[in-house]
Amino acid sequence: MYLPAMFQETRPAVLRELIAAHPLGALVTTSQGALNAEHIPFEVVPGGEPFVALRGHVARSNPLVAAGAIPFPGESLVIFQGPAAYVSPSHYPSKQVAGKVVPTWNYAVVHVYGRLRFVHDPSWLLDLVTSLTRQQERKRAEPWHVSDAPASFIDPLLGAIVGVELEVTRVLGKWKMSQNRSAVDRAGVVDGLGNEADGAARAVAAWMRDNPK
Numbered sequence: 001m002y003l004p005a006m007f008q009e010t011r012p013a014v015l016r017e018l019i020a021a022h023p024l025g026a027l028v029t030t031s032q033g034a035l036n037a038e039h040i041p042f043e044v045v046p047g048g049e050p051f052v053a054l055r056g057h058v059a060r061s062n063p064l065v066a067a068g069a070i071p072f073p074g075e076s077l078v079i080f081q082g083p084a085a086y087v088s089p090s091h092y093p094s095k096q097v098a099g100k101v102v103p104t105w106n107y108a109v110v111h112v113y114g115r116l117r118f119v120h121d122p123s124w125l126l127d128l129v130t131s132l133t134r135q136q137e138r139k140r141a142e143p144w145h146v147s148d149a150p151a152s153f154i155d156p157l158l159g160a161i162v163g164v165e166l167e168v169t170r171v172l173g174k175w176k177m178s179q180n181r182s183a184v185d186r187a188g189v190v191d192g193l194g195n196e197a198d199g200a201a202r203a204v205a206a207w208m209r210d211n212p213k
Contacts, residue, residue, distance in 0.1 A: 001111055001172060006180060009108070009173030012050030014211055018082045018110050018173070019044055023135070025054070025078040027164065029116065031067040038064060040164075042078060043131055054078055054112060054166040055128055065162050068118050075169055076116040082108035083203040087178070091192030092185045106189070106204050108211075111172040119163030122155070128163055177208045 009015065019025075019042070027038045038058060045053035058064055084107035092101045119125070130146045137143035146154060178186045186208070194205035 001109075001174060003172060003174055007174050007176045009175040011173075014175075015050045015110055015171060015173045016044055018108055019080050019112075020135075022080050022082050023132075025056070025080050025112075027056070027116075027166075028077040028079065029064065029067070029072050030074075030076075031070070031072060036064060036067070038062070041132055041136075042080075042166075043128075043135060045165075048168075050171055051168060053114070053168055055163065056132075057125065057128060057161045057163045060160050060162050062162075065118060068116065072116050075113040076166060078112045078114075078166060080110040080112070082110070083200060083207050084108070085193055085196075085198065085201040085204040087189055088192070091189045092181065093188045094182065094185050106177050106193075106208070108175045108177065108207060109173070111174075112166065112168060113170045113172075114166040114168040117165050117167070119165055121163075122158050125158045125161060125163050126154070129158070129161075175211065177204070177211070 023041045023043065024039060025042045027040060029036050029038075040056045040058060042054040042056040044051040045055060084105060087104045087106050089101040089103055094101060126146070133144065133146050137145070178189045181189070190205045190208050192205075193201040193208075196202060
């Protein structure tokens with residue numbers, strides 16, 4: 001990933017916040033010279049900075065599981081896409097002065113690299129799906145719990161999945177949020193995106209306000 005210094009994000013809490021808010025990651029692996037990508041929700045395993053591992057699961061029938069019988073060479077990668085929005089030149093006050101502005105995109109992403117392993121232990125898998133479910137249900141007025149379903153129903157489903165754990169080797173965060181513009185232009189982007197009808201645009205405006213650099 002091309003990562004100019006001005007766009008680099010290294011604050012552990014900010015990196016974890018993006019993953020918690022956007023847990024559906026793209027797991028990219030390579031096997032026998034071929035690339036593969038799987039889109040699955042992950043949770044972070046705390047410890048270290050910003051964290052020590054990612055956990056998720058795939059279907060046991062997924063060819064990725066068979067490919068993993070031979071350890072994947074080198075690192076695998078999980079990509080988390082945060083808020084993103086098109087930035088119109090109209091949002092820049094400097095447009096009115098010289099007109100020397102062009103469109104761009106603002107976005108935030110986290111790339112997590114590590115060594116991938118598969119987990120078949122039913123207790124590990126039950127703990128994982130319980131945790132992932134709790135993470136998404138916690139804001140609901142009446143959260144659903146895995147334990148709400150009978151074990152006779154859940155246990156066969158656990159047998160149909162395999163856990164994936166990425167032992168983290170490095171984490172890159174890129175926050176392209178108009179840091180290359182003047183303070184006046186950045187304020188114009190926040191105001192302009194914040195008043196657009198598009199929810200993604202408003203999310204970027206909020207991110208720029210809440211995570212200044």
